Amino acid sequence: MRIVKVEIKTEISGLSPFIMGDLGQFVVLAGENGSGKTRLLKMLEENAKFRKNKACGNKLDEFINISYTDNKGSLIEEDVVITGLSISNYSHSDLPLQPASDFPPYVINVSKNNLQDPKCNFGQTAQEALLYLTRLSRYEHDEMQIFNEQYCKPLLGYPLECGERNEPLLFGYPISELSKKPLSPGQKYLLRLCVALNCNVIPKDGILFLDEPETHLHPKVLLNLFDKLKNMVNLGQIWIATHSIELISHFWHSDVWYMIRDEHQKCSAKPMGSKSKEILQEILGDEIKRYHLHQFVTSPDIFVINAFAVECLCHSKVVQEAKENDPTASQARGQIQKDDIIVDYGAGKGRFLESYYSCYDRLEINYYAYDEPERSEEDGKNIADCCIATMRKYGISADNYYKGTECFEALVSVIPEKANKVLLINVLHEINPNQWEETFKKINRLLNNDGYLVIVEREELTVGEKPSDSGFFVLQKESLCVLFACKPIDFETISHPNESKKVVTHIIPKRLLECINKKTVKGAIDKIKEIAEAKIRRLKEQTAESSWERGVALAFWSHQFINAYLFNSR
Numbered sequence: 001m002r003i004v005k006v007e008i009k010t011e012i013s014g015l016s017p018f019i020m021g022d023l024g025q026f027v028v029l030a031g032e033n034g035s036g037k038t039r040l041l042k043m044l045e046e047n048a049k050f051r052k053n054k055a056c057g058n059k060l061d062e063f064i065n066i067s068y069t070d071n072k073g074s075l076i077e078e079d080v081v082i083t084g085l086s087i088s089n090y091s092h093s094d095l096p097l098q099p100a101s102d103f104p105p106y107v108i109n110v111s112k113n114n115l116q117d118p119k120c121n122f123g124q125t126a127q128e129a130l131l132y133l134t135r136l137s138r139y140e141h142d143e144m145q146i147f148n149e150q151y152c153k154p155l156l157g158y159p160l161e162c163g164e165r166n167e168p169l170l171f172g173y174p175i176s177e178l179s180k181k182p183l184s185p186g187q188k189y190l191l192r193l194c195v196a197l198n199c200n201v202i203p204k205d206g207i208l209f210l211d212e213p214e215t216h217l218h219p220k221v222l223l224n225l226f227d228k229l230k231n232m233v234n235l236g237q238i239w240i241a242t243h244s245i246e247l248i249s250h251f252w253h254s255d256v257w258y259m260i261r262d263e264h265q266k267c268s269a270k271p272m273g274s275k276s277k278e279i280l281q282e283i284l285g286d287e288i289k290r291y292h293l294h295q296f297v298t299s300p301d302i303f304v305i306n307a308f309a310v311e312c313l314c315h316s317k318v319v320q321e322a323k324e325n326d327p328t329a330s331q332a333r334g335q336i337q338k339d340d341i342i343v344d345y346g347a348g349k350g351r352f353l354e355s356y357y358s359c360y361d362r363l364e365i366n367y368y369a370y371d372e373p374e375r376s377e378e379d380g381k382n383i384a385d386c387c388i389a390t391m392r393k394y395g396i397s398a399d400n401y402y403k404g405t406e407c408f409e410a411l412v413s414v415i416p417e418k419a420n421k422v423l424l425i426n427v428l429h430e431i432n433p434n435q436w437e438e439t440f441k442k443i444n445r446l447l448n449n450d451g452y453l454v455i456v457e458r459e460e461l462t463v464g465e466k467p468s469d470s471g472f473f474v475l476q477k478e479s480l481c482v483l484f485a486c487k488p489i490d491f492e493t494i495s496h497p498n499e500s501k502k503v504v505t506h507i508i509p510k511r512l513l514e515c516i517n518k519k520t521v522k523g524a525i526d527k528i529k530e531i532a533e534a535k536i537r538r539l540k541e542q543t544a545e546s547s548w549e550r551g552v553a554l555a556f557w558s559h560q561f562i563n564a565y566l567f568n569s570r
Helices: 037-051 107-109 111-116 122-139 139-155 187-196 219-232 274-286 285-299 298-310 328-334 351-357 376-395 403-415 435-445 477-483 510-515 517-540 548-568
Strands: 002-008 018-021 026-030 062-067 088-090 168-170 207-211 236-242 257-259 268-269 341-345 366-371 401-403 418-427 447-458 490-494 503-509
Touching: 002 037, 018 268, 026 037, 026 062, 037 062, 037 088, 037 207, 037 236, 107 111, 107 122, 107 285, 111 122, 122 168, 122 187, 139 187, 139 219, 187 219, 274 285, 298 548, 328 351, 328 418, 328 447, 328 503, 351 418, 366 376, 366 403, 376 401, 401 403, 403 435, 418 435, 435 447, 435 510, 435 517, 447 510, 477 503, 477 517, 503 510, 510 548, 517 548
Parallel strands: 026 236, 026 257, 088 207, 207 236, 341 366, 341 418, 366 401, 418 447
Antiparallel strands: 002 018, 002 062, 257 268, 447 503, 490 503
């Protein structure tokens, strides 16, 4: 039997007039606190109990009209008593479990009959559950196996077991001790539900009411529970009031009704239907909150691809936090010798310096920091202050910090062609290719004849970036060869010993910096596009399961390809 239509004819208990029609096996009521979900369930339950004994005379009749159908789907007339109507309320109730040790064997033996009695309600399962489990363990092992497979293991996560002398065990404890153990409210509720489901306490054609069943329950268990209920109450109906997004999403849109409270605190219901966006906005809030939920529940590869794409629309952030095991900084440390004159080009907030001086085997160096101007004066001052503070922390004068074109000339006057190493740590991919020629000429003016440019980059970015309107460009060994018009043997490339870090260091001798020009820049971008296309094809040809690693790789190489294509097509 089912309720197929509910009509609130006039205001009652804060509910304004509304109609709910074409109701099916499940009716899900969603809405914020105080929107009338529980009030509506109580009214329906009260009406159903009345119609089971009388056809008319209910005090609610002047306010509410409820239509029922029988097991064949035929409408039941309003003046007919529905004698076979079964109503159950399986909402949470923290009743104590009655220990089996308090009762003689006879009471344990009749526990199953008591649970199968049509008059048995959910409250009685607290009294009978442990008695029934004791009966299963002692006398009915075949039924216990069915109970475990169908309900106990899927919902509780543990099977009912037999201990010494067929003493039942659950959660590793004898049943006789369960009433004293600190079982969670969720475990008690599920235990009682398992017993009720196994003993058919819930009739196939009954009407079941559940108010916020997600309370104390793990989302996966909650959904498993409703899959069980769907098969059990196939001729009846289940009414659910819930705040659970995962539960709401488990049903068809036509099953969901949203309870709303207007500015006058009057409540009504409207179908979710095709208005899921409005409902989600009411439940979760603005678009950002809905986006976060969507990203959280999607598969790892899709999540990272979407996140990477969004990040590529945002300007890059300067990283300050440094760790002793920072893979990019550790790669640069390996190229430094005692008393080297080092220029940290694109020093940012001093991440490399912090990492270098946190290392126990560091060498004394002559450190200089250089940075290009930031997009905003405020950001630039903050970044400069952080870097200077780090320098002072390790006894380096703030005079060794330079920023902008004019200051660069001052830096050149201090160390003209004297630097042993110029470091580009996680910086080159952020520099617009239009500026590559100028940047490398500036670096060339700093290095001595035996000096090196040390480029440290991740082979694949794990976070999207928009360092400029052209996006990012990560140069591989092949593309650097094109950029500097050289062969692979002309400079050394060192990969991080931990392959999973995907960090690589290129040690470029000064003489190669003079080879760069507009033609080699264009060629390097073409090589980036070629490599990216090959990587994308290889990823798409793979048959491995989706994963975060594959998702981020596809996102990175796709954006590499797009950025390179757009840059050279201008």
